Amino acid sequence: MADRSSRPHRSPNRTPTRRERRIIKVRVTRRWGPARIGYLLGLHPSTVHRVLARYGLAKLRWLDRPTGRVVRRIEATQCGEMVHVDVKKLGKIPAGGGWRMLGKAVGKRNKQADKSGGITTQYRNPRRGYHFLHTAIDGYSRLVYSELLTDERKETAAAFWIRAQSWFSERGITVRKVLTDNGSCYRSHAFSDALGTVEHRRTRPYRPQTNGKVERFHRTLADEWAYARLYRTDAERCEQFTTWLHIYNHHRGHTALKGQPPASRVPNLSGQYT
Template sequence: MPWNVRNAMSLKEEFVSLARQPDANIRELCRRFSISPQTGYKWLRRFEQGGSAALQERSRRPASSPRLTEAALEAEVVALRQEHPAWGGRTISSLLSKRIAPSTVTNVLHRHELIQSTEKAREARLRFEHDAPNDLWQMDFKGHFALQQGRCHPLTILDDHSRFNLAIHACDNERGATVKEKMTEVFQRYGLPVRINVDNGAPWGSPRNPGEVTELSIWLIRLGIQISFSRPYHPQTNGKIERFHRSLKAEVLDGRQFSTLVQAQTAFDRWREIYNLQRPHQALGYQVPMTRYHPSPWAYPNQLEDFEYAPDDILAKVYHGRFRFQKRYFSIAKGLVGQTIAIRPGRDGGGMFDVYFCHQRLRTIDVNKPDYGP
């Protein structure tokens, strides 16, 4: 994200956190953050000498002190809850180095009428997560809301393994060209993931034809990324980003009115820093996402290379949303016009074939049931 939009302090802390991880390639990180190696090493030296406070001009008061009296500790709990109304007892307890039990935090919140009696702990769920950062990213728009000037469409991207938020972009629309521009910024900074999961809506899919690829999805596939689509009417298949959206709504959007996209982006950037670097997450054992994330070694390419299919693949050219195979015509995504696809025998045989674009399987066809007549 451009320097004049993102909070410079957030950039410094994020860079230092990533650069201090084992096996970090500092020069590559400097390139992705658009800073010189000299600047990167200077930030690291300052952090090693004075921690986060040394990275900024203003001083930062510690979140807590081991010498706090019981009354002062209670005041700290109240202040944290007032600043972050969606944080519960376990999160606040962890942030205060567990010097106060979660149940005690909850009692304090009740005593100060900062928690509703109707609030109930959500049932624990067995959550699946991928083994490593960048194995899977989840991406979606957090709806849209009115500004004093236009509307804001927050585009969010989340790493499945670490819950690290790669971006919250305040967009003025949900068009594919806009998403491509924002994703390019993310790829240039963090590299490419193995897979991205999205829903079946625009701009990456088609609600009427689940699994159909758009021009945006085709670009992602050509980058070598596997695209997966959530099951229609089953948002839980993108569950982590849905939970992220609830937090974004509760902690940033509820009860607030933004004048412009720039004002909304400023609020997103501030909250993103707290979410990634400061807020403990229950699903991570009360660690912060930054402790589990590192950029992908798979760098964003300067130009797209042509994909090489296997020698035994049957190749076909796409014309006007269809292709010809064994003198029969079958439908395919219109965005693939002019592209080459591969046709491979299906596992079960019997006239069944799988259709691929690059590495991505698009559909299965039955040569005995063409989509178009002779």
């Protein structure tokens, strides 16, 4: 006695080979999903999905849309192997609250009230109306070091990296590679000198998804801290930043880590090996 396949010898209702070829051609040339392909060819999306799955075509989320190539994801195997660095510009909150929580009419009125209160110059210069969030995230553990700074000049970026590298070293992480975009502060001699022996890699131009781990962190930060609730002053939000960052590193479950916090992947940081 032996188990045999339950697949039938004949499949008279299977999609004809010619139609399958048309489905595959549209998928390869236009990079559409089952719904759009089905609408174009007059087929049900589930039929298109079965054909694509039968021939093992990559899912759209695995593809680089402009080139159609399968995305090569950067997966570190140990702490410090690759640290992702980037800067996010974050608008300051006027006294009373911003427009995201109170609406544009009230937010604009609060901003005008700030101007009339003697700090008009803060808003005349756009650079002074923003915080610059410098972030370094370890690609393996997702452990984050981040600071709210006043600009993104080369000297600021270099000094930030020196502090970030020291912070990682105190937690037993030796940084070997750093990945940044092609911003002027990261192409400077000052940042290169700050890196020292650490290997510096840059993303391809116009491909921010290459540095997706830090980009995704900034999105999480905006959703769960920067715009998570109503802050009446900018100082109130800044005071909550270090608290939220601690929660992210030590207590918040990460989907890429099977629900565990980043600290769980760093030996002895969370006390699991004491």
